[in-house]
Amino acid sequence: MKEITTSMSQSIQSDFKVMGTGMWQIWKILDPARTLWTLTWFLIVLGLLIHILLFKSDDLNWHADGRPVPFKDAAAYKRAQAGLPY
Amino acid sequence: MAEKYNLTGMSDEEAKEFHSIFMPSMYGWFTLVVGAHILTHLRFPWI
Numbered sequence A: 001m002k003e004i005t006t007s008m009s010q011s012i013q014s015d016f017k018v019m020g021t022g023m024w025q026i027w028k029i030l031d032p033a034r035t036l037w038t039l040t041w042f043l044i045v046l047g048l049l050i051h052i053l054l055f056k057s058d059d060l061n062w063h064a065d066g067r068p069v070p071f072k073d074a075a076a077y078k079r080a081q082a083g084l085p086y
Numbered sequence B: 001m002a003e004k005y006n007l008t009g010m011s012d013e014e015a016k017e018f019h020s021i022f023m024p025s026m027y028g029w030f031t032l033v034v035g036a037h038i039l040t041h042l043r044f045p046w047i
Helices: A002-028 A032-056 A072-081 B012-043
Strands: none
Touching: A002 B012
């Protein structure tokens, strides 16, 4: 049993070693330029999608949840002290 | 697999060079995203 466990452990470690040292070879399969454009547009669309979903929700819309802007009073006080009209 | 197929025509040196730029960039992006989520959760906890 111990030998089997040791063998499995060595096999797993070997697999990870291969993964750790050879992942650069992915760029011989995937075109880097195409991958970067795909990633770029995927992340932009994902980010926009998540923001739209949050804004459409009732309790996760931070523009209409009634919570005050942080340090709003402190900022107003500083502006007043500086003599600014706004 | 990649040892048998070279679909992009990149040499080993080119692939390694791109990989050496891509991986830190990816980890940097992940760090940025995790940091943004931590800050956002501190202000607007959703869990």
